[in-house]
Ligand SMILES: *[C@@H]1O[C@H](CO)[C@@H](O)[C@H](O)[C@H]1NC(C)=O
Ligand SMILES: *[C@@H]1O[C@H](CO)[C@@H](O)[C@H](O)[C@H]1NC(C)=O
Ligand SMILES: *[C@@H]1O[C@H](CO)[C@@H](O)[C@H](O)[C@H]1NC(C)=O
């Protein structure tokens with residue numbers, strides 16, 4: 001197939017000689033909307049039950065990239081979601097195999113979550129990750145699976161010859177370490193080889209078609225998408241999601257968001273201890289810095305919150321996104337690129353972390369010691385949360401002494417065995433999740449591990465959140481192994497939160513301090529050591545072309561899951577109004593920078609996800625020849641719009657939707673209106689769709705200011 005494409009392209013070979021010197025691959029990119037229910041479902045990330053969805057700020061997207069060298073194929077997917085559960089991966093693979101048979105399989109598909117904390121949850125099968133969302137939500141689950149599969153379909157249909165280049169650059173003002181005291185526990189010699197306590201390098205892959213048209217980029221830069229804090233109730237892809245939107249808007253000039261050809265993924269990597277809130281943690285009451293070790297203010301963790309660089313969460317999200325986007329654009333346009341060449345390869349293996357038990361030689365103590373994977377367990381500091389989103393319990397980070405009240409509650413659930421207490425030391429166990437099977441398993445024992453090579457560019461998909469130093473150690477292990485087996489030099493990136501989710505991975509030294517990330521390192525102090533050995537094994541298998549055993553596949557427990565959130569019972573409207581009726585009209589004249597709003601009678605947004613569509617649109621009246629029509633200029637996926645939904649009477653099932661548009665720079669003067677689309681659940685059963693439009697309003701150019709220049713000119717005239 002590849003050679004025939006070569007022949008077909010031969011006629012312009014001369015003109016493209018420098019480009020054809022690049023290694024050719026078949027490449028495909030695809031984007032699809034995977035937004036979950038826009039109301040009532042608790043967001044996943046901050047474990048805060050009250051953080052329930054009430055509309056949309058930015059939509060969730062799945063971005064898929066296929067690389068094929070004629071012999072083998074790798075699919076990389078980045079999804080705007082907190083994490084990827086094994087259940088999602090399994091369902092996506094089953095759906096892909098129905099269409100493409102063995103082409104896409106357990107081996108060659110990588111699904112990585114961006115880790116946004118502002119998207120609906122309930123798609124995990126393990127109880128612990130659904131508890132704060134009131135259980136399993138099939139609507140969120142199906143919405144994600146449908147979107148992910150659609151993005152792969154589109155990338156598959158898009159496959160065509162192209163080439164791949166990579167570049168790297170330093171981005172200094174977009175991330176900080178949120179557990180700097182834990183980082184300092186790492187050996188001095190090791191820290192001395194790094195300038196910063198978080199990684200500051202953005203690594204970017206660029207995909208270009210044979211004719212020179214850019215098709216997409218994927219980049220990796222560590223930062224938690226937690227610029228939106230735990231008070232936000234609008235669905236949002238946060239800083240990295242908005243960076244993707246910005247990049248794509250620049251490339252797909254006249255397309256609505258999520259509808260263009262060019263796809264840009266800002267993917268997660270070793271972001272475990274990395275925060276975007278770069279002004280750092282301060283006490284909410286008096287603005288003082290918090291206690292460094294416990295992240296508390298006079299003993300209270302809820303008061304210690306990190307923020308910045310903006311004045312509120314929207315501004316902070318925007319600033320971080322703009323910095324990410326500017327760096328990515330710079331890498332994209334600068335001639336400072338290296339070409340990717342070589343075979344495409346990938347290995348994958350499931351590993352039961354709780355069955356890992358081996359002896360290694362410790363270079364520091366010069367002794368042999370036994371490494372063992374513990375049954376999953378969460379420590380006390382987990383309940384304290386982080387300075388990006390403090391936990392609601394009276395816990396602080398760095399707790400190594402147990403607390404009686406919580407021991408009592410925990411013992412009511414299950415008491416950790418002596419063996420597990422020893423295994424996790426010095427972590428005081430709050431939830432021995434590995435020993436809790438009721439009503440179904442709480443946390444995974446089996447995780448997905450894999451290693452991909454796009455030529456000389458290595459991608460390490462990991463099943464959780466590696467901290468900065470844990471990530472550096474893993475990259476070094478893999479790079480050293482590849483070099484040992486004579487692989488050509490090239491970058492190595494960690495693809496965070498891929499394929500399954502098992503919380504955090506810290507270094508054994510960071511583990512000693514038991515901050516949040518360490519308390520959430522669920523397989524005990526040697527979790528990282530086990531992964532280093534496992535990924536080394538994968539690298540050797542890949543370099544020596546050895547077939548690995550697939551490993552024991554996790555059990556499918558989807559059928560056992562429970563849901564405590566009742567479905568939407570019914571919707572209704574005030575007697576004199578219908579769905580879609582406007583109860584508050586927009587102001588009649590507005591200008592750039594103004595906020596315009598309209599309020600509609602609405603149904604419950606859980607009645608329909610409206611993927612690839614929109615709950616609201618801003619439309620401009622366009623006159624062309626003898627016809628007039630309304631052209632959509634913005635949807636609910638645009639930064640400058642917000643779609644708010646709220647119940648006005650819970651008992652009567654009444655609700656309203658408020659559409660909001662902050663008129664951006666560059667908006668043409670003219671006549672505009674809002675539309676709202678939704679679905680209502682009827683009392684006698686069935687769901688029906690409706691649509692409503694606001695009164696038109698006028699956007700005018702801003703009144704001329706009396707600027708200094710202008711007044712001078714007047715004076716001299
Ligand atoms: C969240 O952000 C809002 C607005 O920026 C701020 O007022 C609030 O204090 C923050 N709360 C927390 C818990 O971070
Ligand atoms: C790579 O850099 C060269 C100049 O060094 C430039 O001509 C070329 O267009 C760049 N390629 C891509 C894909 O950016
Ligand atoms: C670890 O493996 C050794 C031998 O391979 C065995 O004797 C020991 O019981 C194992 N320990 C655990 C905790 O599984």
Ligand SMILES: *[C@@H]1O[C@H](CO)[C@@H](O)[C@H](O)[C@H]1NC(C)=O
Pocket residue numbers: 363
């Ligand atoms: C062990 O440490 C010595 C010196 O401290 C060093 O030369 C050697 O490379 C280390 N070995 C390994 C396997 O890390």
Ligand SMILES: *[C@@H]1O[C@H](CO)[C@@H](O)[C@H](O)[C@H]1NC(C)=O
Pocket residue numbers: 359361366367368
């Ligand atoms: C460590 O174990 C290896 C075999 O696994 C053995 O050859 C070596 O002598 C041991 N070293 C120490 C210091 O016990």
Ligand SMILES: *[C@@H]1O[C@H](CO)[C@@H](O)[C@H](O)[C@H]1NC(C)=O
Pocket residue numbers: 625626
């Ligand atoms: C528009 O309308 C005018 C008069 O009604 C007519 O003469 C003209 O042909 C129309 N143009 C088009 C493109 O339909």
